[in-house]
Amino acid sequence: MSELRYSFASRVSNLIPSPLREQAKHVQTADDYIKLTYGYPSNQAFPIEKLAKLSDKIYRQHAVEFMQYGETEGIPKLREQLKSRLHQYQNLDVVSNDILITSGSTQGMDLVFKIFVNEGDTVLTEEQTFIGAVNAIKSYGGHAQGLPFDMTSGCIDTEALEATLSADTAHRIKLLYLIPTFQNPIGTSMSLEKRQEVYDICQKHQVMIYEDDPYGDLLYSDIESIPKIKSLDTTGIVIYAGSFSKILAPGSRLGYLLAPKAVFDKLVLVKQVADSFANLYWQYLASQLIDDYDFNEHIAYLRQLYKVKADAMVGALRKYATKDMTFVVPDGGYFISVKLNDDIDSNAFYDALDQRHVGVIPGNVMSAAGQGYERYFRLNFTLPSVEEIETGIQRIAQAAAVAKVKQ
Ligand SMILES: Cc1ncc(COP(=O)(O)O)c(C=O)c1O
The missing domain is CATH 3.40.640.10 (Type I PLP-dependent aspartate aminotransferase-like (Major domain))
Structure with a gap:
């Protein structure tokens, strides 16, 4: 069958698939894969x-x-x-x-x-x-x-x-x-x-x-x-x-x-x-x-659940990762943003992170311009367990260490 060239409207011609959705479809099969990637709630958060x-x-x-x-x-x-x-x-x-x-x-x-x-x-x-x-x-x-x-x-x-x-x-x-x-x-x-x-x-x-x-x-x-x-x-x-x-x-x-x-x-x-x-x-x-x-009680429960995880992530970042990156301590929400120091090669860092089976969202993906933010990455703390958070941050610190540009 010859390939048909569809004449799509211009409003969709500059759209690219959301990397977030695409990655979500692609199941990370490694057993030890740690997802600090998406803005998903904890599975314990649902009042089933x-x-x-x-x-x-x-x-x-x-x-x-x-x-x-x-x-x-x-x-x-x-x-x-x-x-x-x-x-x-x-x-x-x-x-x-x-x-x-x-x-x-x-x-x-x-x-x-x-x-x-x-x-x-x-x-x-x-x-x-x-x-x-x-x-x-x-x-x-x-x-x-x-x-x-x-x-x-x-x-x-x-x-x-x-x-x-x-x-x-x-x-x-x-x-x-x-x-x-x-x-x-x-x-x-x-x-x-x-x-x-x-x-x-x-x-x-x-x-x-x-x-x-x-x-x-x-x-x-x-x-x-x-x-x-x-x-x-x-x-x-x-x-x-x-x-x-x-x-x-x-x-x-x-x-x-x-x-x-x-x-x-x-x-x-x-x-x-x-x-x-x-x-x-x-x-x-x-x-x-x-x-x-009482919906406020449900929200109070979520705050408790997520505060423990947010604290665990901040604690792990302070413990393992202050040498090669800085981060913002949030007062709430789902995310912590991290910035790699200038002496880290960001491409090498994301490769090293991939090899260590940790998923994060690189800054360029979450930006209006789509470029210029490769030193930033976003971490989600609501979905992973406290143990996964600790291991994930350790691996992030290791990935940064190997991605350091030799002086
Ligand atoms: C800032 C912001 N707005 C909107 C949404 C979409 O949320 P919803 O699931 O309600 O469509 C998200 C989801 O991650 C978000 O982070």
Whole structure:
């Protein structure tokens, strides 16, 4: 059969498969392979017994509802529960904003970029950022432009933000995409002052902010939790995105957007086109979980579980790996970002790591530019056991030692 040349649309011609998804498909077969790679929750994090009971209950009480077609916005009960939680715990305005339940927060960003990004538009991001967002921006012909990031303040360079927005006289910059709390891949959080500064700059230039917050509940240190950028939003420029993936189960594919009413209306339209509505079974299940159990207690359990692992990783890095690399101690979330010292050959390091059967995410993969961050790599501490963490970091230290450039 002669090979057919498909005439794909230009919006997909510059997309490459997410290396994260591709690697996830490729099973690492070695028994001693240690995955510090993906942003997966621990297998101990799922409240399986509770969900099994609740599943039985919702089958008896709501089977017909969740097997039927449903509302695009999401089931009313879950939307109300989320609004109530966001208002009570985060002081978010749930009157001039509305909630759309999405198929994971991945769909949330897709829908938002779909309604704002024209071919040739720009979305600003942190220079190292979530690859899923970069790909979603590109899929609408947009350009993801990373802004310099200061590891100490956990914030993009606000002078660069101001200068970039001032220079954009053609108004091609549509959004600023940020992960302000327990950033992926860096792990840092923006201070309240920085959040206000960023909000004020975007407000002045009338540029929307997408606040991506899948990790916000997972605080491990005793610092006070920092208000969301959305809580500062008096003018309707911030879209807040939450997810059940990191705090319940990624298999639920449940996320949500809290957006100003006019934006919400457009999101509902494109959600109808995309998939009509998010999975109803999981919407009922999550809603029943919040009703019948104390969801805050579940989050408290996750914090305990993950704090032990985060501490183990920080401890192991301090014990084995300070000679050849530096790292940022996170206050929460799923990740620690590490930077190799200048005298380490990064290619040799990743090869040596591969030979030692440890998976990490190299910085270039999680960046807007896709290059220039090879000295950085991201480590996940939620999926591996404490023992795997210890061994994994030991192997990372060995790989760095063999990759040292001879003086
Ligand atoms: C910053 C960020 N946003 C969004 C997502 C997507 O999450 P979901 O499973 O809700 O689609 C992830 C997943 O890793 C993430 O790290």
